[in-house]
Amino acid sequence: MGSYRRAKKEDCMRSSKKVMSIGIGSVNDSFESLRRMCNDKSNELIKSLDLNAGEEMEVVFWTADIPELICVSKITKNESGMLSYRLDFTLSTL
Template sequence: MMNTNKISIGKTTDSFEELQILSQKEAEKIAETLEIKEGEKHIFQFWTSDFPELICEAVFHKNIEGNIECKLDFEQTIL
């Protein structure tokens, strides 16, 4: 099962490096609060807040040890 959520962060005037850092920090916050069942994946799309441009997708899942892991995919960006 997969759930997709949209998160607004940063602005289109921020550098791509700044947006990557903001995305990583936000993903770490999300990982602390997520409850994921085994086999589930949750996808969060990170968009700029001023004019909606896709920054990246964050895919969260539970690893073998039962911890939440996240992979940020910046190849999806439209900036």
């Protein structure tokens, strides 16, 4: 009989990074316009999200018409309960 490792309860309960995908704008919009849209939507999201302290969420922004990656917004909640985000445009395919 082959070796079998039973999963530990901690392995199942360990929180993984949350991910959300949003289609916004068009490939015909200027990059500055798309950047503003992503910034505005991230501001809107941090007002309604419920994350635990130290938890992180990634929001992937795509153009709505032809899916091209615009950016990834990394939203975190610090120990004092404040939500913040950082937009990362380094992976953009536009």
